[in-house]
Amino acid sequence: MDLWDVLSQAAWVVSAALLIWIVKDAISVSQQYDEEFLMSSREGDE
Amino acid sequence: MSTTTGDSKQRISMLKVLNPFHIWALGVGIVLVGEFMGWNFSVAKGGAYGSLIACWVIGLLYTCVAMIDSEVTSTVAAAGGQYTQAKHIIGPLMAFNVGLYLVMAYTMLEAADALVVGDLMKSGAEALGHAGLDTKPFVVLTIAFLAWLNYRGVFTTLTLNFVITFVAFIAILVLFLAVEPANPGAVLKHKELLTDLPYGWIGVVASLQFGMWYYLGIEGTCQAAEEVRSAGRAIPLGTMGGMMTLLVAASLTWYICAGLMPWQYLGQAVTPLYDAGTLVGSTKLQLLLFVATAFAAIASANGCINDASRAWFSLGRDRYMPVFFGAIHPKYRTPYRSIIFLVPIAVSFAFTGLLDQVITFSILSGLLGYTFMSINIVKFRKMWPLGSIHRGYIHPFHPLPAITLLILCSATYFATFLGYGTSLLSILAFYIVASIWFSVRRYKFVKRADQFTMPWPRPKGY
Numbered sequence: 001m002d003l004w005d006v007l008s009q010a011a012w013v014v015s016a017a018l019l020i021w022i023v024k025d026a027i028s029v030s031q032q033y034d035e036e037f038l039m040s041s042r043e044g045d046e
Numbered sequence: 047m048s049t050t051t052g053d054s055k056q057r058i059s060m061l062k063v064l065n066p067f068h069i070w071a072l073g074v075g076i077v078l079v080g081e082f083m084g085w086n087f088s089v090a091k092g093g094a095y096g097s098l099i100a101c102w103v104i105g106l107l108y109t110c111v112a113m114i115d116s117e118v119t120s121t122v123a124a125a126g127g128q129y130t131q132a133k134h135i136i137g138p139l140m141a142f143n144v145g146l147y148l149v150m151a152y153t154m155l156e157a158a159d160a161l162v163v164g165d166l167m168k169s170g171a172e173a174l175g176h177a178g179l180d181t182k183p184f185v186v187l188t189i190a191f192l193a194w195l196n197y198r199g200v201f202t203t204l205t206l207n208f209v210i211t212f213v214a215f216i217a218i219l220v221l222f223l224a225v226e227p228a229n230p231g232a233v234l235k236h237k238e239l240l241t242d243l244p245y246g247w248i249g250v251v252a253s254l255q256f257g258m259w260y261y262l263g264i265e266g267t268c269q270a271a272e273e274v275r276s277a278g279r280a281i282p283l284g285t286m287g288g289m290m291t292l293l294v295a296a297s298l299t300w301y302i303c304a305g306l307m308p309w310q311y312l313g314q315a316v317t318p319l320y321d322a323g324t325l326v327g328s329t330k331l332q333l334l335l336f337v338a339t340a341f342a343a344i345a346s347a348n349g350c351i352n353d354a355s356r357a358w359f360s361l362g363r364d365r366y367m368p369v370f371f372g373a374i375h376p377k378y379r380t381p382y383r384s385i386i387f388l389v390p391i392a393v394s395f396a397f398t399g400l401l402d403q404v405i406t407f408s409i410l411s412g413l414l415g416y417t418f419m420s421i422n423i424v425k426f427r428k429m430w431p432l433g434s435i436h437r438g439y440i441h442p443f444h445p446l447p448a449i450t451l452l453i454l455c456s457a458t459y460f461a462t463f464l465g466y467g468t469s470l471l472s473i474l475a476f477y478i479v480a481s482i483w484f485s486v487r488r489y490k491f492v493k494r495a496d497q498f499t500m501p502w503p504r505p506k507g508y
Binding site: 003004008009015016018019021022023025026035039040041042044 | 183369500
């Protein structure tokens with residue numbers, strides 16, 4: 001296994017870690033906050 | 047974190063933290079990759095001079111787009127950009143279609159950019175002795191990292207875009223200086239390489255489609271309208287400044303490449319600016335152009351994620367799409383569900399590996415959007431004449447830019463039909479089917495009174 005194979009494997013691992021972090025955070029936000037609040041933005045609000 | 051309104055209900059909103067430099071970085075960032083690759087296919091259609099004509103004619107098309115967009119966005123300061131404009135000025139079906147054009151154009155461009163990053167990694171590995179590198183992990187990493195960055199906040203995302211876009215632009219300037227423009231014939235061989243139009247004027251018309259690569263995506267600046275400190279100032283400044291940067295970058299790119307490579311080679315080159323750097327014979331310059339090409343592709347993908355997610359978020363907020371997507375992250379203040387939703391779609395497009403088709407779909411979606419803008423501005427000026435509402439910017443010579451834009455869009459449709467007739471008809475069929483679905487199945491969920499938010503007077507004649 002040369003450097004490029006290691007880099008390919010690392011790219012998969014880092015991608016998975018980033019995507020898992022995003023999804024986990026999104027789920028935790030949905031659990032912590034009321035849906036009505038999360039979707040309460042109004043177009044052009046100051 | 048949230049604003050309190052008159053009815054004392056807590057509301058969340060996106061952060062207003064961006065300035066004109068971020069807007070410049072968003073617009074130029076999305077586009078500049080087109081200078082590093084893609085524009086040169088216009089050379090294959092119309093020769094070197096044909097490509098230069100396409101560069102300036104399409105430059106005029108985009109100047110009209112930038113002027114019209116700047117005026118309307120300086121009054122409609124909301125995420126969604128042209129979608130929100132269409133909703134207020136034309137009507138729901140047009141708005142739905144424009145929203146869809148935006149999401150498709152940017153998501154497909156993002157996929158194409160990620161494919162480019164993967165291909166660059168493969169070329170880099172080959173140059174260092176490792177043949178046959180699998181590009182997929184690097185394509186996914188590009189999309190995943192940029193989605194993560196976008197998820198965590200717009201300020202860092204577009205600040206990064208500013209830095210890497212600036213480096214990519216400087217690389218073009220450095221290459222221009224390296225080819226000794228003041229000393230014609232020393233490095234650049236325009237006299238020997240420039241020929242007559244190889245396919246006549248029909249070739250020039252055909253080259254218009256690929257001329258769009260020089261500027262495709264500059265209109266994305268108005269997606270940030272809800273996150274700038276002053277939309278009336280930042281959007282026109284960033285957009286028009288971006289357009290000037292691109293006109294300079296496009297002209298320099300053509301000048302350098304047309305003086306170094308014969309049109310037969312240039313018309314099919316994958317990375318013409320990198321090839322130009324290689325031909326100059328400096329390893330440092332070659333490395334700079336390699337890095338700049340990668341930066342331009344990453345900046346483009348980054349801006350596309352930003353724009354596609356804002357357009358999808360706006361469709362969700364108005365219930366044109368499931369309202370679930372209209373949520374804002376309470377800490378990072380980004381449309382986080384829209385960002386996540388578009389990740390697998392971008393990866394799927396990228397895994398098809400069909401760069402040509404993906405880009406054509408993106409270009410056609412953009413072109414449909416520009417056609418809408420020419421009609422939109424005429425209606426906007428008619429319904430709300432000058433003086434009836436506050437405009438941060440008023441574009442000159444109305445309705446000349448709108449008429450010019452419509453004529454140039456028609457010419458580009460014809461050019462696309464010559465090269466990609468089936469794709470053009472397929473995409474039109476796709477949007478017709480989507481429109482039927484929206485009218486029959488989706489529009490009943492839209493809260494009609496809630497979607498018109500601008501504090502404007504009643505339009506003239508209504």
